[in-house]
Amino acid sequence: MSNIYIGYHFTIEPKELGSEILIAQLGEKAFESFTETETGVSAFVQKDLWDEMILDEIQILQSEEFKIDYTFEEIEQVNWNEEWEKNFEPIDVDGNCHVRAPFHPKTDAEFDIVIEPKMSFGTGHHETTHMMIQHLLEIDVTGLKTLDMGCGTAILAILAEMKGAQPIDAIDIDNWCYLNSIENAERNNCEHITVYEGDAALLKDKKYDLIIANINRNILLNDMQSYVDCLNPKGTLLLSGFYVEDIPFIDASCTEKGLTYVKKFERNNWVSLKYVN
Numbered sequence: 001m002s003n004i005y006i007g008y009h010f011t012i013e014p015k016e017l018g019s020e021i022l023i024a025q026l027g028e029k030a031f032e033s034f035t036e037t038e039t040g041v042s043a044f045v046q047k048d049l050w051d052e053m054i055l056d057e058i059q060i061l062q063s064e065e066f067k068i069d070y071t072f073e074e075i076e077q078v079n080w081n082e083e084w085e086k087n088f089e090p091i092d093v094d095g096n097c098h099v100r101a102p103f104h105p106k107t108d109a110e111f112d113i114v115i116e117p118k119m120s121f122g123t124g125h126h127e128t129t130h131m132m133i134q135h136l137l138e139i140d141v142t143g144l145k146t147l148d149m150g151c152g153t154a155i156l157a158i159l160a161e162m163k164g165a166q167p168i169d170a171i172d173i174d175n176w177c178y179l180n181s182i183e184n185a186e187r188n189n190c191e192h193i194t195v196y197e198g199d200a201a202l203l204k205d206k207k208y209d210l211i212i213a214n215i216n217r218n219i220l221l222n223d224m225q226s227y228v229d230c231l232n233p234k235g236t237l238l239l240s241g242f243y244v245e246d247i248p249f250i251d252a253s254c255t256e257k258g259l260t261y262v263k264k265f266e267r268n269n270w271v272s273l274k275y276v277n
Contacts (some may be wrong), residue, residue, distance in 0.1 A: 003049060004046070004048075004074060004075070004076055005044045005045065005046055005074070005075045005076075006044070006045050006046075006047055006050045006072055006074060006075070007042055007043070007044050007069060007072060007073050007074075007075045008031075008042065008043045008044075008045075008055075008070050008071070008072045008074070009037070009040075009042045009071050009072070010022060010040040010041050010042070010043065010066065010068055010069070010070045011039045011040045011069045011070065011072075012041065012066060012067070012068050013066065013068075014066070015039065015040055015052065016127070016128075016270070017139055017170070017216055017241075018040070018060065018066040018068065019040055019041045020059070020216065021060045021066075021216075022040075022041060022043075022060050022061075023041060023043070024160070024174060025058050025059060025060055026043050026058065027174065027176060029045070029054055029057075029058075029168065030045045030046065030049035030050065030054065031043045031044065031045045031272040032044065032045065032046070036266075037274070040068075044075070047074065057129065058143055061246045072109070078207070084192075084194070086227065087092075088101050088104075088180075089126070090104045090125060091129060091130055091133070092107070092109070093130055093133045093134060094134070094137070095109060096109055096110050096111060096137055097110070097111040097112075097113065097133050097137060097159060098111070098112050098113065098160055099110055099113045099115065099129070099133075099155055100112070100113070100115075100259060101114070101115065101116065102114055102115060102116060102266055104224070106241060111162050111163070113155055113158050113159060113162070113188060114182070114184075114187055115153045115154075115155060115158075115180075115184045115188075115189060115229075116183060116184065116186070116187065125175035127267040127270035128214050128215050128240040128267075128270050128272060129156070129202040129214065130240050130267060131156060131240055131265040131266075131267055131270070131271075131272035132156055132212060132214050132238055132271070132272055133155075133159060133241050135238045135265065135272060135274055136156065136159050136163065136212075136238070137163075139163075139164075139210070139236065140164075141160055141163045141164055141165040141210055142163070142164035143165070143166065144164070144165045144166075144167075144208075144209040144210045144250050145165075145166075145167060145207065145208050145209045145232075146160045146165040146166075146167075146168045146169070146208060146209065146210040146211075146212065147168070147169050147170075147203075147206070147208045147210070147211045147212065147213075147230070148169070148170040148171070148212045149171050149200070149211065149212065149215065149223075149227070150171070150172055150173075150213060150214060150215035150219070150241075151170035151171060151172045151177065151181050151195070152172060152177050152180075152181070152183045152214070153177070153180055153181060153184055154180070154181035154185055154193065154195065156212045156214065157170040157181070157185070157190075157193050158184060158188045158190055158193070159213070160210070161188075161190045161191075161192050161193055162188075165192075165193035165210065167192050167193075167194065168190075168192055168193045168194070169193075169194055169196060169206070169208075170185070170193055170194070170195045170196070171195075171196045171197075171198060171199070171202055171203075172195075172197065173197070173198060173199050174197075175197060177217070178195055178196070178197035179247065180256060181193075181195045182195045196263040199200070199223075200222075200223040200226040200227075201228045203226045203227070203229070206230045207231075207232050208230055208231060208232060208235060209232050209236070210235060210236050210238070211227050211230070211231055211235070211236070211237045212238045213237070213238070213239050213240075213241075214226060214238075214239075214240045214241050214272075215241045216241045216242060217242040217243075217246045217250065219241075220239060220241065220242065220250060220253075221250070221253055224253045224254065224257060225257060228254075228257045228258065228259065228277070231277045232277065234276065234277060235276065235277045236274065236275070236276050237259060237274070237276070238272065238273075238274055238277045239254075239272065239273045239274075239275070240270070240271065240272035240273070241270075242268060242270070242271060243269055243271065244266060244269050244270075244272070247264075247271060247273070248275060249271075251273070254272065254273075254275050258277070259275040259276065259277060260275060260276050260277075261273065261274075261275055262274040262275060262276055270272050
């Protein structure tokens, strides 16, 4: 293999959800690394594995729900560590929780989470992750059997364990998320997190006191019944990954399944909702 890469630079509207979907679809091709940018995402593939039709089957590029433009260029010998440092921004939630990469300095935050973002080069939706952390910081999770659905880099599962939740299942459908979550759990000395690769089908016959689902509107609506079925009486469901305008759809799905709305966080038009069983 050569050290020459083809770099694609995508401009995406709306950025956050579109970037997540695009990265997932590109990850099924030969693209091996991604960096978040102010307007979208950059994706990199080794030139030896590239051809002019590599984007032909990327479905989101044909979607009318997103406006996506791109340019591409040939790049020699990408320094991924340098790219991480340029593009990875730590998350600081109210001074109580700090999510950082190994090259960021440690702070005095009560909960200091270190992640190696791997292919995602980031912590996903900063707004949604931030709000879900806010919810977790407010909840006494000691001894709660917990599910982190769509765990990504396992940030939320790790925080839950730091706050005393156990045992914890972390599930993601993407292989890189599965592997990255295992590494990040080990990096933070977690002993009660089990990571699984898959989707809501894995929830059959499971029961949880706390369910965390930071995904997107369509998946949440599709899988809501599965979450409710495995949520214990008086259990808590935390949801994020959608916009303010999506609230009526999410709320209708939750309330018709017997859940009670408790609280909302809103950040830059992103929303996180709390329900109890």
